[in-house]
Ligand code: UD1
């Protein structure tokens with residue numbers, strides 16, 4: 545079966561009240577349309593045709609890729625008209641799947657039975673709602689066979705009482721869809737070419753119409769305003785939270801968990817409230833994340849603890865490290881096993897060796913720290929001379945006193961001790977004492993002048 549997916553995305557999205565085209569508004573940090581594209585790809589679409597209108601160039605710039613066709617629909621004359629724009633580029637023998645760019649949560653598993661129905665005849669995806677207002681209603685005959693879809697604005701009182709609604713997503717062989725759409729007009733309450741009219745055309749042709757039911761209405765919910773966007777965001781997050789909990793992760797409150805990317809977790813990971821995970825995050829067995837942390841594109845080994853309010857980006861943290869509270873690991877931060885990075889410490893492009901400690905108020909950038917190094921409070925690697933960045937090397941076992949500046953490029957030798965308040969500008973041999981402090985003067989009996 546050759547599958548061509550048509551994604552309708554030409555609607556204006558006026559109710560979003562936004563300069564951003566509706567389908568670029570994100571769910572889980574990723575544009576709505578990108579979710580739909582992923583699903584279409586997961587189903588093995590040969591080609592994906594995106595019907596675009598308002599703001600479409602911007603959408604195309606952001607999401608263009610292999611196997612995508614961009615089909616302009618200058619005027620939004622209806623969903624049937626929109627599909628018609630894509631059909632000339634679709635081979636007759638293909639099966640067409642119609643998705644909506646603003647219905648982002650539909651899953652491939654839900655669409656597969658629709659495709660099966662649509663390769664034989666016409667498959668329509670329906671669901672049952674307590675409040676069907678606004679949707680097209682599925683009209684069946686006495687035997688339960690689908691007869692037609694009637695739009696809200698065209699429906700009579702009896703039809704308005706029907707709770708089975710049209711999600712808008714459907715599948716059919718391309719040649720049939722084409723023939724049916726050619727026989728549809730816009731003589732209805734909205735003066736639009738309705739895609740939904742293909743149901744009545746199929747019935748006229750005695751082609752089987754199969755209503756496939758979407759068990760979870762959230763999957764087929766559309767986004768017309770920001771409240772609905774927020775609703776789908778929460779639904780997505782709940783789905784991810786459930787998946788992680790099923791895989792052995794404790795979430796102290798799944799309603800206060802946000803994943804905007806992909807996360808893999810070992811067993812017995814514990815995540816406190818209000819954490820945000822972005823990009824690709826890997827957490828090993830027994831990792832504990834305190835409240836209010838942001839972790840992006842990072843790998844944390846088994847037994848790592850990240851305390852509250854820490855921000856990690858492109859960091860690699862090996863097993864049993866302790867990070868935070870209030871730590872910031874920037875791109876290229878590597879913490880070897882058992883290292884400690886404490887409060888108000890920033891680490892960038894630096895490796896902190898096994899068991900080394902940077903516990904308080906420090907900046908470690910462009911540096912290489914060996915094992916068992918101790919960095920006192922307020923230590924700064926002066927890595928930038930205003931033009932270039934330089935590296936600081938601190939060898940195994942060195943002890944750096946508090947309030948030290950290391951003016952790079954510079955090396956502190958193995959097991960050396962740097963006195964508090966030193967400005968290190970020259971390399972030291974192993975086992976040295978390095979001090980640059982101005983000797984203290986005490987002048988007894990000195991009385992402060994007063995006005
Ligand atoms: C449509 C269905 C309705 C269904 C509902 C589900 C028709 C006639 N009605 O209603 O049965 O219950 O969806 O949400 O199909 N679009 C275009 N070009 C157009 C018109 C629409 O690309 O000319 C796109 C929109 O961007 C949107 C989708 O098609 O993604 C549906 O359009 P919308 O106006 O929301 O559909 P409704 O008429 O409300």
Ligand code: CA
Pocket residue numbers: 766768
């Ligand atoms: Ca709609």
